[in-house]
Amino acid sequence: MSEHVYKSLELTGSSKVSSDDAIKTAIEKASKTIRDIRWFHVSEVRGHVDGGKVAYWQVTLKIGFTLED
Template sequence: MSESVYKIIELVGTSKESWEKAAMNAVERASKSLRDLRIAEVSQLDMQINDGKVEAYRVKVKVSFKFEN
């Protein structure tokens, strides 16, 4: 078995529809510039509110990817 090292970064995804869509947006966007994504962990959920109405869902996501030398 080969040994590997993984790097973890934190992202914030947003969506006007749901927290799930916000998380998917963060991962899909990260996959455009990062290779070999492994795990995405949701660490925080919140909402942007305006005049008592939810305007956007926000998700803080920790994403890991294989670290290359």
């Protein structure tokens, strides 16, 4: 097994549906330009309230991906 070196980036995804959807949106968008994403870590969840209801979610997360040899 080879040893891996990872790089991490911070992203913020948003969604009108849920916090989970905001995470999926951020990862799917990032995976279009970043190869070998291996993990994520949620660092903050917040949202916007409009008329007493959650209007949208924002989730800040770090993603980790392996560096190429």
